[in-house]
Amino acid sequence: VERLIAEMSMSLDGFVAGPHAGGTHPLGEGGERLHAWLYELASWRRRHGLTGGTEGPESDALEESLGQAGAVVMGHGMYRVASGRWGDRPPYRAPVFVLTHTPREPDVRSAGTTFHFVTDGLESALQRARDAARMQDVLLAGGASVVRQAVWAGLLDELRLHIVPVLLGDGVRLFGDIRHQYVEWESSRISGESGVVHLRLRPPKRRPS
Amino acid sequence: VERLIAEMSMSLDGFVAGPHAGGTHPLGEGGERLHAWLYELASWRRRHGLTGGTEGPESDALEESLGQAGAVVMGHGMYRVASGRWGDRPPYRAPVFVLTHTPREPDVRSAGTTFHFVTDGLESALQRARDAARMQDVLLAGGASVVRQAVWAGLLDELRLHIVPVLLGDGVRLFGDIRHQYVEWESSRISGESGVVHLRLRPPKRRPS
Numbered sequence: 146v147e148r149l150i151a152e153m154s155m156s157l158d159g160f161v162a163g164p165h166a167g168g169t170h171p172l173g174e175g176g177e178r179l180h181a182w183l184y185e186l187a188s189w190r191r192r193h194g195l196t197g198g199t200e201g202p203e204s205d206a207l208e209e210s211l212g213q214a215g216a217v218v219m220g221h222g223m224y225r226v227a228s229g230r231w232g233d234r235p236p237y238r239a240p241v242f243v244l245t246h247t248p249r250e251p252d253v254r255s256a257g258t259t260f261h262f263v264t265d266g267l268e269s270a271l272q273r274a275r276d277a278a279r280m281q282d283v284l285l286a287g288g289a290s291v292v293r294q295a296v297w298a299g300l301l302d303e304l305r306l307h308i309v310p311v312l313l314g315d316g317v318r319l320f321g322d323i324r325h326q327y328v329e330w331e332s333s334r335i336s337g338e339s340g341v342v343h344l345r346l347r348p349p350k351r352r353p354s
Numbered sequence: 355v356e357r358l359i360a361e362m363s364m365s366l367d368g369f370v371a372g373p374h375a376g377g378t379h380p381l382g383e384g385g386e387r388l389h390a391w392l393y394e395l396a397s398w399r400r401r402h403g404l405t406g407g408t409e410g411p412e413s414d415a416l417e418e419s420l421g422q423a424g425a426v427v428m429g430h431g432m433y434r435v436a437s438g439r440w441g442d443r444p445p446y447r448a449p450v451f452v453l454t455h456t457p458r459e460p461d462v463r464s465a466g467t468t469f470h471f472v473t474d475g476l477e478s479a480l481q482r483a484r485d486a487a488r489m490q491d492v493l494l495a496g497g498a499s500v501v502r503q504a505v506w507a508g509l510l511d512e513l514r515l516h517i518v519p520v521l522l523g524d525g526v527r528l529f530g531d532i533r534h535q536y537v538e539w540e541s542s543r544i545s546g547e548s549g550v551v552h553l554r555l556r557p558p559k560r561r562p563s
């Protein structure tokens with residue numbers, strides 16, 4: 146059965162984007178730093194048509210994660226980050242469903258990725274992604290509010306949290322609007338050679354009350 | 355040369371104590387959960403004169419950490435936690451220097467730990483601890499404000515951060531009063547079998563401007 150997996154990079158002090166995010170600066174001040182570990186990985190570079198980079202367990206884990214993704218769901222902010230930066234070569238070889246408020250035609254990239262725009266909410270986007278994924282995983286690529294929404298709705302199977310050893314001091318918190326005093330997660334795989342800690346977390350599956 | 359090492363257990367959302375901390379509830383609501391992993395370790399239990407518990411790398415790492423501590427420094431809140439709970443058997447076999455505002459006589463426990471009270475600030479407590487440690491490590495046992503003070507003063511050599519897979523939602527943040535937009539740390543050892551991630555972090559050694 147397909148799983149819903151979220152991947153997020155977070156600072157030591159809990160931020161997934163720096164302050165003053167938006168416009169031409171979608172990750173905020175210092176927010177780029179949270180993703181720097183990715184750009185060094187050989188598997189990430191191959192996905193973008195580049196050579197070089199670091200091989201090893203982190204690179205393999207990313208390759209596996211991307212390879213198992215039969216479809217991707219993301220918020221509109223992430224799409225703006227992705228679409229500006231990735232050009233014709235997004236790292237996903239799978240259809241991407243973008244949550245938005247404004248209907249628009251699919252955005253087809255020449256390397257084979259198509260961004261579809263979904264205007265009727267997360268559960269609808271997830272349904273379309275599941276249909277497209279054909280029993281592979283659905284990857285939830287962020288941002289924070291979309292991931293939180295999936296967690297609190299009890300829809301997320303696993304959070305792959307990459308904790309980056311930097312303090313941003315301000316910005317967008319991943320766990321910023323907690324409605325519950327206490328939520329226990331299950332932590333499984335832990336790894337990291339680059340200095341980044343990769344945590345795989347299983348949220349509680351029931352809908353929190 | 356002796357190093358200054360801090361150990362802290364932190365929730366996924368960045369809290370080192372739950373909400374409404376104080377009085378008979380020094381770790382706040384849910385805050386006890388952050389230390390539960392410790393109580394299961396064989397080395398922790400031995401330190402408290404108990405049998406049983408889990409052997410393995412986490413237990414060994416704790417034993418090593420406590421064994422290398424030639425002296426301990428803590429804030430007064432931590433002392434209240436420790437003194438109530440630990441009775442005659444604190445886990446430290448070393449002098450403990452407690453930061454406080456009110457002078458008082460040393461508190462001598464029968465198992466060999468003595469708590470000394472220091473009224474003239476962190477740097478003075480650290481100096482006394484270094485003298486007592488005789489080239490062994492000085493352990494900074496918390497709370498959050500004392501650890502932050504040591505970090506921002508450029509005094510801390512290593513933070514051993516234990517990230518516990520639970521969301522507390524509210525409480526005392528470890529990195530709650532950051533005066534800098536951006537602080538890069540160096541992450542070294544990462545481990546964890548209990549589900550808790552143990553990160554060893556080296557803060558920047560210069561005094562941040």
